[in-house]
Amino acid sequence: HSINTPEVLRIFEMDENEKMDGFMLHVHPDDVQKVRDAIDRASKTGVYECEFRYIKNGREKVVWALGRIQFENGEPQKMIGTVQDITEIKRIERELVEKTRQLEQSNKSLQQFASVASHDLKEPLRKISLFTDIVMQAEKARLSEDSMIKLERMQSSSKSMMRMIQDILSFSMLESKQQKE
Secondary structure: OOOOOHHHHHHOOOOOOOOHHHHHHHEOHHHHHHHHHHHHHHHHHOEEEEEEEEEEOOEEEEEEEEEEEEEEOOEEEEEEEEEEEOHHHHHHHHHHHHHHHHHHHHHHHHHHHHHHHHHHHHHHHHHHHHHHHHHHHHOOOOOOHHHHHHHHHHHHHHHHHHHHHHHHHHHHHOOOOOOOO
16 A cells, blocks of 8 residues: 655646556656666665656656665565656756757857958958058158158057957857856
């Protein structure tokens, strides 16, 4: 004879008159052996733990059960334990795995974009730097001191921007396991 709390009866969708022996009829066919193995293990170790799918009244739920077997003369007599409906937790877990996969894909796309964008941004900066050097060398004698200072600032700014682009690219390429600073 088993004594079940209203919560256990609610989870297994049974009334007080139904015997728990019948619950195996509603264990998902792919999980029946897993439950049987857990019961066999429990009869030896005294500890029952199993997560399985349970189907009743057209609804599938995921159930987690944990129990301790009480023995008398080496024979299992009764089990005291808990049962939880973890269907919602498992749904959230699946969603989290999917969101993580989507985030990884998004990060990969972002890294590819950063790589292409940084390459495309570096090329005009190289040209600005190159032509500034050419003007400064070729026109050095004809440029005023003020013009030379402005060209040097332009050169310095383009180098600074080149470093920023390289830093952005380096940041985007950091492995997800590394801490971004």
